[in-house]
Structures are given as structure tokens and as C-alpha cells.
Amino acid sequence: MADHFISLNRGESGFVQTDFTTGTSSTAADGIELRIKDGAGWTKNDAVNALKAFQRFLETAPWVAAAGIDVKL
Numbered sequence: 001m002a003d004h005f006i007s008l009n010r011g012e013s014g015f016v017q018t019d020f021t022t023g024t025s026s027t028a029a030d031g032i033e034l035r036i037k038d039g040a041g042w043t044k045n046d047a048v049n050a051l052k053a054f055q056r057f058l059e060t061a062p063w064v065a066a067a068g069i070d071v072k073l
Contacts, residue, residue, distance in 0.1 A: 007033035 005023055007030035012019035021027055026035070034051070036042055057063055 002038055004036045004038055005033050006036075 002024035005021075005026050007021045007027055008014050009019055009021060009030065014020070021030060021033075026033060034047070036047060
């Protein structure tokens with residue numbers, strides 16, 4: 001089974017489906033994407049909870065700095 005990738009096209013708001021790129025392979029064009037492992041029992045609820053956790057991570061500047069992620073906070 002293939003993994004599934006979802007990325008938000010740069011500069012888009014994410015309010016319409018065409019703002020996203022989806023597929024079974026990663027895209028080199030987008031800087032941020034979500035990968036969901038197929039066949040591993042992941043649910044929609046698991047994905048939503050993970051995204052909330054990522055948001056908390058990115059909003060905690062010391063964690064981001066410690067991870068060496070070069071983003072402007």
C-alpha cells in the first residue's frame with residue numbers, strides 16, 4: 001500500500017480543494033506536506049489530533065529552535 005501525501009500550495013488559504021496537492025508520492029515543489037501511512041490503521045481522528053499537536057509544537061518557539069527548524073516565528 002502507498003502512503004498518501006497532502007500539501008497546501010504556497011500562498012493559498014486552504015478553503016477550497018484546489019488549494020491542495022494530493023497523491024501517493026511526495027512533491028518536491030511544496031515545502032510543507034502531510035504524509036499518512038496507508039494500511040497502518042490511522043483514522044481521520046488520528047490525523048486531526050496529530051495536526052493539533054504539530055500546531056502546538058510550531059507555536060512553542062524553544063521547541064522549534066531546539067529542532068533546528070529555520071522558520072520565522
